[in-house]
Every structure is written in C-alpha cells, then in structure tokens.
Amino acid sequence: MDFRSARNRIPLAPEGIPFIGLAAFLTLILAILGWAVPALCGFLVTAFVTYFFRDPQRIVPQEPDCLVSPADGKIVSIDRDVLPPCFADTAMTRIGIFMSIFDVHVNRAPEEGHIRGVKYFRGSFKAAQLGRASEENEKNCILLETSKGRSIVLVQVAGLIARRIVFWPGVGDRVVRGEPIGMIRFGSRVDVYVPRDWEVVVSRGNRVRAGEDIICRTK
Numbered sequence: 123m124d125f126r127s128a129r130n131r132i133p134l135a136p137e138g139i140p141f142i143g144l145a146a147f148l149t150l151i152l153a154i155l156g157w158a159v160p161a162l163c164g165f166l167v168t169a170f171v172t173y174f175f176r177d178p179q180r181i182v183p184q185e186p187d188c189l190v191s192p193a194d195g196k197i198v199s200i201d202r203d204v205l206p207p208c209f210a211d212t213a214m215t216r217i218g219i220f221m222s223i224f225d226v227h228v229n230r231a232p233e234e235g236h237i238r239g240v241k242y243f244r245g246s247f248k249a250a251q252l253g254r255a256s257e258e259n260e261k262n263c264i265l266l267e268t269s270k271g272r273s274i275v276l277v278q279v280a281g282l283i284a285r286r287i288v289f290w291p292g293v294g295d296r297v298v299r300g301e302p303i304g305m306i307r308f309g310s311r312v313d314v315y316v317p318r319d320w321e322v323v324v325s326r327g328n329r330v331r332a333g334e335d336i337i338c339r340t341k
Contacts, residue, residue, distance in 0.1 A: 135305050180334045183336060191230075192303075192312050195329070199218035207257075208243075215320065215322060217324070218311055219314070243261050244260055291304075
C-alpha cells in the first residue's frame with residue numbers, strides 16, 4: 123500500500139487525530155456537566171493540540187538542483203566533514219534544524235527520489251538543540267537517493283520532550299520534493315547530510331519552513 127493512502131486530506135498530521143479527539147471529547151463532557159472553568163481549560167488544550175499537529179499546505183519551489191528544508195525551525199548548526207550515523211562511509215556536510223514546540227512538526231522530503239534505507243537507533247533524550255544530541259539521542263536515519271543518483275541522509279532526532287518519531291514511507295518508495303514524510307512529536311531536530319561539494323545557502327540562526335525554503339544547491 124502506498125504510504126500516502128494512510129494520510130488524511132485535512133491539514134492535520136494523522137497521528138494528532140486521537141489526541142485532538144480525546145481532548146475535544148473531555149471538553150464536551152466538562153461543558154455538559156456545567157463546569158465552565160475546566161471546560162474552558164479543555165478548549166484551550168484542544169486548540170493547542172490541534173495547532174501542534176497542523177500540517178499546512180506549502181508552496182514548493184520548482185527550480186532544479188536544490189534542496190528544500192525538511193523541517194520548520196531554526197538552523198542551529200552547519201558542520202563540515204561529518205560522518206553520518208549510517209548509510210555513508212565518507213564525510214558529508216551536516217545541516218541541523220531545531221524544531222521548537224511551536225513549530226510545525228511535520229517533516230517533508232527535501233528532494234525527489236527514492237528511499238533506499240531506514241534504520242532506527244535507540245539512545246538518550248537530551249535537549250535537541252545541543253550539538254551532542256545528534257550523536258547520543260534516539261534517532262531515525264533515512265537514506266534518500268535523488269533522481270540524479272546522489273545520496274542524502276536525513277536523521278530525525280528525538281529530544282528532551284519529543285520521544286516519538288514517525289516516518290511514513292518504506293524502503294523503495296518514491297518521494298516528491300516537499301511532500302510530508304513523517305513527524306516528531308513535541309519538539310526536536312532534523313539533521314540533513316549532503317555531499318561536501320554542494321553549496322549551503324543558509325546560515326546558522328536562520329529560520330526555515332519545510333518544503334518551501336531552499337537550504338542547499340546541488341552540483
């Protein structure tokens with residue numbers, strides 16, 4: 123079954139539906155019982171959970187030879203000559219993107235291609251904005267082969283609060299630039315490993331939007 127068939131057409135991540143439904147149901151019960159203040163609190167919780175699991179539409183750039191950001195958030199690191207945790211035996215350039223609890227947490231494909239490998243690593247749950255989180259935290263490592271035959275490694279990294287990593291495609295699936303491919307619940311980071319000869323066009327401290335902002339130009 124194609125991984126897209128399991129996703130909802132509404133602008134929400136599928137994993138959020140049970141949380142939103144439960145919060146809304148409890149709020150309704152509180153309202154029926156006439157407990158105004160708890161019901162108001164329940165409404166605010168429902169609104170926040172809905173906001174957290176939002177999956178807004180994005181305008182994906184169509185220009186060739188570039189990578190879009192796989193995550194919303196802040197560029198916290200750009201490291202040269204780093205060996206990915208898997209799927210590569212040569213050093214690459216790593217771009218680290220930190221997602222706060224207020225960012226959209228749906229991750230998107232940075233470029234068109236095929237998923238050639240997925241490997242999950244158990245680990246710790248340190249604050250995701252720390253540099254050592256990339257090495258020590260629990261993570262999901264993804265090998266993406268672009269339509270031009272180049273390899274990109276994406277790493278979804280769990281954080282202090284975020285302890286649930288979701289990745290929808292399977293090995294062999296084709297992905298399209300900018301389409302949703304997974305998420306990390308409640309704040310974390312995504313690391314992108316690209317060939318060293320590619321041009322990074324973002325700087326540390328920049329804010330980026332998944333599927334829209336170009337972070338790298340390929341060669």
